[in-house]
Amino acid sequence: MRRIILSHMENQRFLEQELAMWKHICHVAPIGFLYVDRENHLIRCNPKACQLLDIQQCQHIPPRLLLELVRSYELDQLIEQTRKVGQHCEREWIFHPVSAEQAILSQQQPRPMRGYGLPLADGAVGVFLENRQEATLLAQQRDRWTSDVAHELKTPLTSIRLVAETLQTRLEPPLRTWVDRLLHETIRLSGLVQDLLDLSHLQASPTARLTKQPVDLVKLIQSAWQSLEPLARKKNLQLHYSGPSSLVILADEPRLHRVLLNVFDNSIKYSSPEQEIRVCMGLTANTTSTTQQVHLEVIDAGPGFPESALPHVFERFYQADPSRTRSGYELGMARQPDSSPPSSSEPAALMNSSCGLGLAIVRQIVEAHQGSVTAGNHPATGGAWLQIFLPWKPSEAVSLESVT
Template structure:
């Protein structure tokens, strides 16, 4: 019993000592915690100030870098060889570079004034329209127009000349719009010089070629029979050159007169297609070709009948020429309504947002089609895809070679016209279609592998001035 009591006494003393040590440690921890908290409170303002100062320094450095980048970009734009201007969400001119001031004839005092409407500073409704279309479409837009500067002196209005200009608009944040401007005066001048040169050469060649042809035709039956083949070849080549000259003259006339001389009238386009095919029947029957027309029998359009008939003749003739015997030439026609002034024109996106009716015409053959690398060039002058027509002689000079099995390229179409392989047919097509505010493009048709020429025309004739 005595041993048990002694054990309990020792255990109580040990537990008491442990509890005392624990209480002592807790008091020490609490004291240390109070001291650390006080030290942290005393150090907090200085640490926050240091951190804030560091943040401000970094922010200033970032702002300085952004300012340098902005000044660099602005210096580039200011000295750029093309014009640039920025318009805010209310069509007010915010800033423009030196080239834009020169192109639009903006006085430095006008730009230095408070922000004003673009139309007040530059009296160009086409430029204002481009800005509005770009903002509404929220995509890059392009527009060509002739800019006529407005002089403050009324006595000089008649002396001011307009010059062609092209604008590229692109959307900016906060409904602002940026516009790049370039003068097309030099390009138009070079184009006019080229056309004038081609027209002058064609005029000079027309008379001697006619004389050579008359002489050759006169000699054809006055020489020995063995030499008549050479005379016939001379007549054929002279006819080919005469056709080339005639096409050059016609293309030059179209470029000078269209679209101002378009004589639009309402007609049924399917009937015109049938008339064009009938006029080419002498050619199609030689190959036993059939016309597969897919579309409505009644689709009235307002077009220049003579010009569109020439377009159909050139397209159908091209398909007949490259179609294999006993083949089919497909013609598809349909109409559509769109809210884009020219939805199929990728080169000149005017982004007009008014509903308009369009017709689409496709002429498809089953021939070899266009080489993929040549598709961007098929509407250029003198373009030909047939490699057998342009071979290099031993002297290194490109010459026309006609295989023995090839038929004459200049054949009658049955209505007095001549079938031409001058490489100008599609260029004439493009010129006429664009005068009607339409466009034409070429591709290879997946089902037949042949060429597919697609024309888009507005149903109502409102040609560009």
């Protein structure tokens, strides 16, 4: 019996040491931590969390409603979502400190935050908080530098293109092939520069650069597909559309046309020959309000996105598989003398090899329309599955007659 008691005491001492160690780690950790019970009372938080959330007293706080200490709708939503789904959840937002003292409020600056919610026993939730201020500043500096470089490259590329077009009509056929190649690469680089400038303009003032008017999405889908039909015809790909015969929203038509071009170009590029690309469209309930929204799905017949790439597909210059997205020119592979470069009259997508900007532009334009876009792999086909959500009002509708 004495041996059992000693063993029990030893185990208890070990557990107490473990608990003290983890408490110390949590206390000195460079990221914030909150422990919230099932009634949303804040039971425990470390000094870093108090600093990030501007909680004035972080030590020996009696259990209080989190709402009394921190006014953050996004943090509340993260906790509720984690509790509801019962698994790890992640959310990013801009935290705006709110204090009862106006003097303190005027000195506090909004800061970007990232929260990780972890479900615990009895409905409790643990939240790790990360300050994203430095990462945001670095991203802004990178984007500003990229935009500056694009501005500097635009004029010389235009000059090179003009010279190449002039030489194209004055050289003998054996030499014209090299000028054709130069012109092809110049057009591709000019397209890349224009994409960078478009992204920079959209990020600087997302809504100010939109010219909204009634747009029939069904006709826009047909128009975008027709623009890329030469690409689809090479692989004998078909477009299968299901949805209303007409659906009108208030949007910037050229921008949305660009969205569809980029999405279809990706789908055509990675779909296997003799397949079909599915486009489904309809209205669905908005999860954040009582209104409805347009739900547009594009499902290709390709291998889908690698799981590791899904969180990054909308980032600038991100390529899940660079070897699949570079043409022979980009790899330094010379053409045979008897082969002809692509004609400048071909669709823009033919002239521009993938550079990891297409889906970044898609996200920027969709978000400028107060919408959202997600990427995944379709559970039935395994192909890439892009879902675009756009705001819609009944007054914008013309017809919702379903077609098959």
